[in-house]
Amino acid sequence: MAEFNNIDIVGECKNGLEAVTLIPQVRPDLVFLDIQMPGLNGFQVINKLQELKQPIPLIVFVTAFDSYAIKAFDVHALDYVLKPVDERRLKDAVDKVQLMLERKQQDGNNQKLARLVADFTGDDCEDILRKLASGEPITTNPYPDILAIKDGSEVTRVAVNDIQWIDAAGDYMCVHATDQTHIMRRTMKELEKDLDPKKFVRAHRSAMVNIKFVQKMVSHISGEYHLILNNGTELKVSRSHRDRVKEMIKL
Structure with a gap:
């Protein structure tokens, strides 16, 4: 041959x-x-x-x-x-x-x-193959699905979708998930870069919330706004973040 x-x-x-x-x-x-x-x-x-x-x-x-x-x-x-x-x-x-x-x-x-x-994105493999076959563009989500929280010699993997809200406590962040609260030594600004802005929004300088867990937004006589989460947690919304929060929850 x-x-x-x-x-x-x-x-x-x-x-x-x-x-x-x-x-x-x-x-x-x-x-x-x-x-x-x-x-x-x-x-x-x-x-x-x-x-x-x-x-x-x-x-x-x-x-x-x-x-x-x-x-x-x-x-x-x-x-x-x-x-x-x-x-x-x-x-x-x-x-x-x-x-x-x-x-x-x-x-x-x-x-x-x-x-x-x-x-990388958590999307369905078969759907991606269909897009490849039809020439459709494939978009990737640069934000992680898992937040690794180190506590001494242990590292806990927390699903980002399970995080309800995060608030600052001195030099630490309290990450409130559906199962428990985790403590990590990071700044709010660092966490904000790692979390999808389509899902998480700053309620005020020291707190960030996962929009999917927001049940409603209420206004008080004083003119302040508060977010009520599905589990009953109430978070104050600062004036500087009010418009963005309203936009996220479609008010």
């Missing part, structure tokens, strides 16, 4: 038994498999590999009998070539194999990319 510079021959077999042994060893992308062979015929080679739970490479059957063609495709052969082999027909088969390998590689790349984006 010197004229096919995109093909490297990694092995040859004299019969079907040798093929069953060699194919799992060298794991070729493509096998040209004669249907009529001593020991095991081409179809039996495929069946034996399946019984052994071995990956099946792309198969191009070679046969002297056109009647085998239909059966060849029953075992998922990519193509078949009749003997004596016509060079043009062989080239067509090789081109088909090349196209299939390129598609498999692209599908593999898409799968890896989809898993990477899904891990």
Whole structure:
């Protein structure tokens, strides 16, 4: 096959038994498999590999009998070539194999990319694959889903979506999640950079709230506004942050 510079021959077999042994060893992308062979015929080679739970490479059957063609495709052969082999027909088969390998590689790349984006954004992997296939843009969320809170030698992973509000206590931040309150040594400004501004908003200089846990916003006779959370917690809204809070809760 010197004229096919995109093909490297990694092995040859004299019969079907040798093929069953060699194919799992060298794991070729493509096998040209004669249907009529001593020991095991081409179809039996495929069946034996399946019984052994071995990956099946792309198969191009070679046969002297056109009647085998239909059966060849029953075992998922990519193509078949009749003997004596016509060079043009062989080239067509090789081109088909090349196209299939390129598609498999692209599908593999898409799968890896989809898993990477899904891990990074929390989006659904199948939805990302659909977007890749249709050419839709994939947007990524630069904000983490997990907040790592260090306490001595321990690190607690807190889901950002479970954080209800955060307030300052001296040099520490009190992170109030649905299950418990966690203490961490960071500034409000640092935390604000790590949290999605579409979900979290400053209520005043020393407190930030997750909008999804806000039940309502109420005004007092004094003119002050307060946020009431689902768990009954009441947070004061400072004048400088009032407009932004109203915008976030769609008032």
